[in-house]
Amino acid sequence: MSSVYDREFAFTHKDFEYIRDLVGERTGIVLSDHKVDMVYGRLARRLRQLDISSFQNYLSVLEDKSNSDELIEFTNALTTNLTSFFREPHHFDFLLKKGIPDLLKRRPNKRLRIWSAGCSTGEEPYTLAITLNEAIPNIKNWDVKILATDLDSNVVAKGKAGVYTQDRVNGIDKGRLNKWFKKGRNDLLDKVRVSQNLQDLITFKQLNLLHEWPMKGKFDFIFCRNVVIYFNKDTQRELFDRYADHLADDGYLIVGHSESLHKVSDRFKLLGKTIYSKVK
DSSP: OOOSBOSSSOBOHHHHHHHHHHHHHHHOBOOOGGGHHHHHHHHHHHHHHHTOOOHHHHHHHHHOTTOHHHHHHHHHHTSOOOOOTTOSHHHHHHIIIIIHHHHHHTOTTOEEEEEEETOTTTHHHHHHHHHHHHHSTTGGGSEEEEEEEESOHHHHHHHHHTEEEGGGGTTSOHHHHHHHEEEOOGGGTTEEEEOHHHHTTEEEEEOOTTSOOOOOSOEEEEEEOSSGGGBOHHHHHHHHHHHHHHEEEEEEEEEOTTOOOTTTOSSEEEEETTEEEEOO
């Protein structure tokens, strides 16, 4: 079978296999055959934007080493970014009621470090910032920093901007919404902006998890939710091993609801609801 689609652009199995190999090489993400529709749909938009007439020509652009910018756009296009504020709320309930209070007792230096790995458009790190403010009395007296990273440079930029459409914050209760978000004006009339107090806690950076990590210190919490599901088991094992190395001995690792470390890593102990502590 030579063509997957008889649509706007010819798209062959050979094209898909090339893309699958390139994505795997650059990101570690494994694209199964049932992702063909997704790959076609997302990259077809790139072809239209670049006024390229065929996938064959587009793949030639990717092969040209001088087109590093398009490789970034290619990677961004195929990165899934589905998120919301207070997604999987039990994780933030755990931080508020147990995780943060327990660590506050063991941090006489008043220093906390949190990593949102796979932060997408910023909803997760901003939710973390709200939770930290609610859990730590006089947070201004603490040295608290959140690192928010993602492979997709476009969503990192959106997260850093801290501007969201009204529908993105509809699920937040009114008390939090009024306290931490400001209504936009003029050209941002239908949008909201995150409070500067929250933005000041967060540093947004583009980061490929499979490449070198520049961070030197240990983290108290690492959130890596709905990220490793796109990696094969060997990549997952390597990734969780690196997380363990970067996590404080009494720190916590939080993963997504569909993810598990069972038969992947023995360096963490399951506390429940995809919340793990580090095995000492």
